Amino acid sequence: MMGKWFKSGTPWIWMTGGAVSLSLIAVVGLILLIGWRGLSFFWPSEIYEFDIVNEQGQHANLIGEIYDSETVLKQQLVEAGVTGLENEPDELERYLIKVGNREFVDLDFMWVLGTTIKDERLADGVVVFERTKNGNFYxxxxxxxxxxxxxxxxxxxxxxxxxxxxxxxxxxxxxxxxxxxxxxxxxxxxxxxxxxxxxxxxxxxxxxxxxxxxxxxxxxxxxxxxxxxxxxxxxxxxxxxxxxxxxxxxxxxxxxxxxxxxxxxxxxxxxxxxxxxxxxxHQVAKFIVDDPREANTEGGVFPAIFGTIFMVMLMAVIVTPFGVIAAIYLHEYAGKNNITKFIRISVINLAGVPSIVYGVFGLGFFVYIIGGSLDDIFYPEALPSPTFGTPGVMWSALTLAILTLPVVIVSTEEGLSRIPSALREGSLALGATKSETLWRIVVPMASPAIMTGLILAVARAAGEVAPLMLVGVVKLAPTLPLDGNFPFFHLERKFMHLGFHIYDVGFQSPNVEAARPLVYATSFLLVTVIVGLNLAAIAIRNNLREKYRALEH
CATH class of the missing domain: 1.10.287 (Helix Hairpins)
Known part of the structure; x- marks a missing residue:
């Protein structure tokens, strides 16, 4: 009985379904965790006033919000040089308090042992001021x-x-x-x-x-x-x-x-x-539409949102025609020989090349060779200050276009291979040329597969950071690549990116505790942007599928 059950394939169906379910739960749980940790930062926390007596018996007053708490061993504190703990239990509670008023204290956050807090009360009537510099003031x-x-x-x-x-x-x-x-x-x-x-x-x-x-x-x-x-x-x-x-x-x-x-x-x-x-x-809206301040640990991320979307859209405009044309040539025109097989294998292998290698290639070929040549030919008056011979948004888009090109080629080829040959033969029999058949019958029917490749390309490009650090992204860009000055689109400018913003705030910030919630908030925002771009592409793909469904049958 058990042998028949295994032979029927039912256990493998249940195992596959369970694995998919666990994967979905893990992904959704991770997104919810990031969203909760990031979005809860904007909730107005209650402000407390603390009376503190330190180990030397000195009194101090603190005003701030309880940001975090943890249990520590007394032995760890003693080894760290904390005194006056002889009569305390082996485990002690300590609190991370955000105190602000940066010009009068060393840091925005300080750890306070629960044993040193003699009085704790809500600070009735306290005002929190958000400032252009030095953080909040309580x-x-x-x-x-x-x-x-x-x-x-x-x-x-x-x-x-x-x-x-x-x-x-x-x-x-x-x-x-x-x-x-x-x-x-x-x-x-x-x-x-x-x-x-x-x-x-x-x-x-x-x-x-x-x-x-x-x-x-x-x-x-x-x-x-x-x-x-x-x-x-x-x-x-x-x-x-x-x-x-x-x-x-x-x-x-x-x-x-x-x-x-x-x-x-x-x-x-x-x-x-x-x-x-x-x-x-109100705070979430300000985070989305404001510019960053205080070494990116305060303010919003609008330039990074704009830079990410602008660069991805520019990359999509570049990679789609090249990927589609390459796939059409390989599938419709190239001979079935060893050279074509070698090209296909090379395209597939390119998808596995580390992204930082593409960044080095983009820096050397696009920025220094092509950009430097453009400066010599068209912008000699600006030299030695480079115009295109320096990292910028155009070179970033081109670098990511090469990085995602294999995805678009493979996806488009798969779409072309699913179109019945009877459609091609019928079109040719009715007097259409091969090029007319391709551009009026085959390519439109393969457009859902092209959109699938574009979706995968956008998903990968929007999250890439390593190559962008070499070819255009910066910590803080004073101006956007789009403004009211002719020619309006300034593709030579450097730009901000949500992925690099996460890296910069999380690992380069001098104020780690202040930066931590912004890392979660920006990560959640980046995921939201990627999902939004993908949903838009999926909607277009589904519309195209419905449009050409009748021809497929």
């Missing part, structure tokens, strides 16, 4: 000043006054940022173009007195516009620096914070559940 709001003069110290109206004045300051900061990246940025871009045009005319021997005068006039006109905008910029900064707030910190001292340095504030201990939910959505 303290009690005492007064608001305008040009150094106190305008409010009434506890009942301080928060409302702070909201109104901070909204005004943020509006001024936004105008300043728009001016810097808009009109002033455009003027600087045009001044640089004039400098390059003047240099090119000099190299070509066409720099006459009239052209020099024309270049100088253009530069002078732009400089006059710049002076007007500069005055406007300084006015915005002066207005933004008008207000300030005085906050009592954990040392009991009053600290004055300029309103221009404050991005947001909130009172987590005074929030209801729905207020916390609204704040969570």
């Amino acid at each position: 303290g009690y709001l005492t007064e608001i000043k305008e040009n150094g003069v106190i305008v409010s110290d009434d506890s009942t109206s301080l928060i409302q006054q702070l909201k109104q004045r901070l909204a005004r300051t943020i509006e001024l900061n936004d105008k300043e940022e728009d001016l810097l990246t808009g009109d002033i940025g455009a003027i600087n871009y045009e001044l640089d173009r004039i400098r390059l045009h003047k240099r090119k005319a000099e190299l070509d021997g066409e720099l006459t007195a009239e052209r020099i005068a024309d270049f100088d006039k253009q530069a002078a006109d732009l400089h006059q516009q710049y002076l007007v905008l500069e005055k406007q910029l300084f006015d915005y900064r002066k207005e933004a620096d008008r207000d300030s707030v005085t906050v009592k910190d954990m040392r009991g001292q009053d600290v004055t914070l300029s309103m221009a340095d404050i991005l947001d504030f909130y009172q987590p201990n005074n929030m209801g559940f729905f207020e916390k939910v609204g704040h969570w959505f």
Whole structure:
């Protein structure tokens, strides 16, 4: 009986189904874990005030949130140099407290033994300030000043006054940022173009007195516009620096914070559940749309999101036609001989080459050889500063296109092989040429397989980091590859990438504890971006399958 059951194949079906189920559970569980650890970072945690007595009997006051806790052996602490633990149990509890106020403490986080905490209470009325630098600031709001003069110290109206004045300051900061990246940025871009045009005319021997005068006039006109905008910029900064707030910190001292340095504030201990939910959505949105700050340990990741999607889409535009044409040649035109077999084996083996090898190839061939040649031919006026002879988003896209090319070729060939030969023969019998048959019958029917190859290529390219570190990705890119300056798409620029951002924040950050939740949040965001790109490609593939299903039958 048992032998018949095994021979029927049922155990192997159950074993295969179980393995698939376990794999799905593991993948979903991993994504949920990453999402939970990352997204919970944006939830407004309760702020506590601690009375601490250290081993020397000195008293201290801490204000912060309990970030983590763990049990440690007393012997470990003694070996680490901690004293005063003679009467304590063998296992002790200690807490990781996020205290902020970076300009007055060594680190944002500190470990505190439970035995040294003499009192712990919710910090009623404490305010958390998010700042452009030095991280968060925890303290009690005492007064608001305008040009150094106190305008409010009434506890009942301080928060409302702070909201109104901070909204005004943020509006001024936004105008300043728009001016810097808009009109002033455009003027600087045009001044640089004039400098390059003047240099090119000099190299070509066409720099006459009239052209020099024309270049100088253009530069002078732009400089006059710049002076007007500069005055406007300084006015915005002066207005933004008008207000300030005085906050009592954990040392009991009053600290004055300029309103221009404050991005947001909130009172987590005074929030209801729905207020916390609204704040969570607000923080997640800021993480997605803001630029990074503080060595990427604060702020958002918008440049990295944009860079990842832009590079992947550019790679897809490059790899698809080359992969499809190569597959069509191998399947439809190439002879069935040893050379074709060798080419197929080589294509398959290319898929197993380590990605860092492609990065070295891209750096040597694309950046130094092709990019350097383009600079010599088309941009001699910019030398010795390279234009295309330096890592950039175009070289990154080309490098990943070569890396994913075997996937597209193999997938397209498999799709071509599934199309019945009767369709080809029928088309030829009706008078169509071979090329017409290919482009009007065969390729459209193979388009779902082409999309499958593109899906696999996008999934691999979006997660690659090693080759990008050599051919274009950077820790912080001051400008995006797309802006309002002609030619709008600047493929020579360096860019940020979510994968490299994870590596940089997780392994290069000077503040490990502050960076840890951002690693989870960025990882979850990268997975979301990859899933989103794949879902879009899958939707297109399914639509194509339905469109050509009747022809297949």
